[in-house]
Amino acid sequence: MLRLFEFQAKRIFAENGIKVPRGIVVHSSLEVRDILENFGAPVIIKAQVLVGGRGRAGGIKSPSDHYEARQIIDQFIEGSLKNEKIYSVLIEEKLSIEKEYFAGALIDNQVKAPIIIASSKGGVDIESIAIENPKEIIMEKINDEIGFPDYLARRMAKSIGLKGRAMLSFANILQSIYEILKNYDATLVEVNPLILTTEGTFIAVDAKMTLDDNASFRHNELFTSLKLERYELIQEPKSRKALAEKAEIPTYIELDGNMGIIADGAGTGMLTLDLINDYGGKIESYCELGGRATPKLIEEAMNIVLSNEKVKVLLINLIGGLNRMDEMAQGINSYMVNNGKEVIKDRRIIVRMSGTLEEEGRNILTSIGVSSFDNIYDAIEKAIESSRRH
Numbered sequence: 001m002l003r004l005f006e007f008q009a010k011r012i013f014a015e016n017g018i019k020v021p022r023g024i025v026v027h028s029s030l031e032v033r034d035i036l037e038n039f040g041a042p043v044i045i046k047a048q049v050l051v052g053g054r055g056r057a058g059g060i061k062s063p064s065d066h067y068e069a070r071q072i073i074d075q076f077i078e079g080s081l082k083n084e085k086i087y088s089v090l091i092e093e094k095l096s097i098e099k100e101y102f103a104g105a106l107i108d109n110q111v112k113a114p115i116i117i118a119s120s121k122g123g124v125d126i127e128s129i130a131i132e133n134p135k136e137i138i139m140e141k142i143n144d145e146i147g148f149p150d151y152l153a154r155r156m157a158k159s160i161g162l163k164g165r166a167m168l169s170f171a172n173i174l175q176s177i178y179e180i181l182k183n184y185d186a187t188l189v190e191v192n193p194l195i196l197t198t199e200g201t202f203i204a205v206d207a208k209m210t211l212d213d214n215a216s217f218r219h220n221e222l223f224t225s226l227k228l229e230r231y232e233l234i235q236e237p238k239s240r241k242a243l244a245e246k247a248e249i250p251t252y253i254e255l256d257g258n259m260g261i262i263a264d265g266a267g268t269g270m271l272t273l274d275l276i277n278d279y280g281g282k283i284e285s286y287c288e289l290g291g292r293a294t295p296k297l298i299e300e301a302m303n304i305v306l307s308n309e310k311v312k313v314l315l316i317n318l319i320g321g322l323n324r325m326d327e328m329a330q331g332i333n334s335y336m337v338n339n340g341k342e343v344i345k346d347r348r349i350i351v352r353m354s355g356t357l358e359e360e361g362r363n364i365l366t367s368i369g370v371s372s373f374d375n376i377y378d379a380i381e382k383a384i385e386s387s388r389r390h
Helices: 006-015 032-039 066-076 126-132 150-159 164-183 213-246 266-278 295-305 325-343 358-367 376-387
Strands: 023-026 043-047 089-093 097-108 113-119 137-141 186-197 202-204 208-211 251-254 259-263 283-288 313-320 348-355 371-373
Touching: 006 023, 006 164, 006 208, 023 032, 032 043, 032 066, 032 089, 043 066, 066 089, 097 126, 097 164, 113 126, 113 150, 113 164, 126 137, 137 150, 150 164, 164 186, 164 202, 208 213, 213 251, 213 295, 259 266, 259 295, 266 283, 266 313, 266 376, 283 295, 295 313, 295 325, 313 325, 313 376, 325 348, 325 358, 348 358, 348 376, 358 371, 371 376
Parallel strands: 259 283, 259 313, 313 348, 348 371
Antiparallel strands: 023 089, 043 089, 097 113, 097 186, 113 137, 186 202, 186 208, 251 283
């Protein structure tokens, strides 16, 4: 069975007419300020794991500001929840809730038929409801030859106390859940809770979905994309991060853009991040060398960052105090010599260097065809311009 992450299930829900909150998946806290500004409202931060009981285990939190949000994300990422590693979090708008409901569908192996489930007691485990208040759960066995007719969906919605427009909306969601179960060969599709907002709209604030591996041949493109997404989410960042740790690079983080940053120190790096955000750029990989850059470390950092195929533009920001710019340029030159033009044929490398022996360093870069700038604003403008071509 292939169990989907919440954000993957919600993507399928949205494609099939079930409303979900505005949200974005992130892999680090570096982009959180801009995200919160774009939302313009309180948010919820949710660890993306494939285990139940996430809320009670502390995997869902609501920050008061972007500073607290950054702390929460840093705590989640590369941490664990119920012994499962966390590699990403979902940031969503916080909604005003009138009432919580449960809606779901599953394949019952005993009766070998779909079962549709609805309850007015959402937000808690359905198993607990079944034990403590079984009358609060409405279940219907579906004959696939007949399908799930409108009247039956409306009857279920009415049975859990809904009337009028709310009853019709809930019935439509039940039918959409059934269609997802059938069309995607799922064994489980669950929304808990399905909230009714104070504005009168049903929204799926959580989502669970499990697909039958035995039916993957009928959904080859979907299974391939989901598994590739999971591989990229879990394996590739982990592998590159391990390489960074082995090279004693203090900070390596992957985000969700097409630009890479290598900075020689924390202050230089944070300034570069802020300026790129201000100019509208999207960062994919951020690598900070801890103020002790050497030619070998520059080369290793370039190997790690540019092994990520999503990085189409690399901006290297170097300020020469203790570091000599001619030596830094030699590290960049070594990368170019050892990897060849073929590796970077569709990419752009832009260097800002300022400080000790910068003219010598700039001459080396010119000889290998790498653009260099003294002014950080000029370098970022060029990098942003190049990133928008991809």
